[in-house]
Amino acid sequence: MSKLQYEDIRKSEEVNAYLAQGNEMLGVLGYTDHSAKHAQIVADTAGKILKELDAPKRQVELAQIAGYMHDIGNCVNRTDHAHNGAILARSILKDMGMEVKEIAAVMNAIGSHDEKTGCATDPISAALILADKTDVRRNRVRNKSKSSFDKHDRVNYAVTASKLRILPEKNTILFEICLDESICALIDYFEIFMQRMMMCRRAAEVLGMKFKMTANGKKVC
Numbered sequence: 704m705s706k707l708q709y710e711d712i713r714k715s716e717e718v719n720a721y722l723a724q725g726n727e728m729l730g731v732l733g734y735t736d737h738s739a740k741h742a743q744i745v746a747d748t749a750g751k752i753l754k755e756l757d758a759p760k761r762q763v764e765l766a767q768i769a770g771y772m773h774d775i776g777n778c779v780n781r782t783d784h785a786h787n788g789a790i791l792a793r794s795i796l797k798d799m800g801m802e803v804k805e806i807a808a809v810m811n812a813i814g815s816h817d818e819k820t821g822c823a824t825d826p827i828s829a830a831l832i833l834a835d836k837t838d839v840r841r842n843r844v845r846n847k848s849k850s851s852f853d854k855h856d857r858v859n860y861a862v863t864a865s866k867l868r869i870l871p872e873k874n875t876i877l878f879e880i881c882l883d884e885s886i887c888a889l890i891d892y893f894e895i896f897m898q899r900m901m902m903c904r905r906a907a908e909v910l911g912m913k914f915k916m917t918a919n920g921k922k923v924c
């Protein structure tokens with residue numbers, strides 16, 4: 704039997720319905736975009752990280768699958784969304800015929816992606832964390848009124864460009880952001896993202912790499 708592919712997950716009505724419901728609920732609560740677009744960006748970046756580090760092909764695919772599904776738990780509740788998402792993923796992947804060892808790896812990555820309760824422990828969870836925590840961009844902000852931006856809106860809106868570069872020859876994963884400092888000072892970025900950046904550092908270490916970051920061309924860590 705052929706193995707379940709990322710493309711099958713991306714087309715899954717069930718996965719897309721849970722993502723849509725979760726995103727709608729988070730929108731009402733004032734959160735940034737967590738739609739299928741975020742899911743796809745995270746899946747693509749997680750896959751790219753492992754591909755560029757020469758990981759086995761199937762591991763790359765599992766990181767893409769975990770990346771696309773990582774926020775489905777938001778349809779249950781924002782609190783514990785990582786854990787709920789892992790449990791939801793189990794039944795979906797089982798129904799779709801994935802073997803249990805692979806399901807376990809995907810569940811672990813999804814269940815470990817929230818900075819309040821999780822951390823990277825293997826290449827798939829590490830790639831997912833790096834991809835998720837670096838998806839910072841202006842068009843994730845859903846609030847149309849700048850005057851009512853909360854700090855998450857302001858920080859995301861201030862990021863005019865970002866790039867995650869995998870540099871195996873330098874043993875480094877480099878996160879570059881361009882920040883409009885008239886909207887948000889670098890210190891505000893760190894107030895919100897410190898825990899996430901620490902999580903990225905640990906994730907990079909799991910991959911045998913260093914995590915570095917620049918803002919407007921200046922080294923910040």
Ligand SMILES: [Fe+2]
Pocket residue numbers: 773774784785816817
């Ligand atoms: Fe999440």
Ligand SMILES: [Fe+2]
Pocket residue numbers: 737741745773774835
């Ligand atoms: Fe996410």
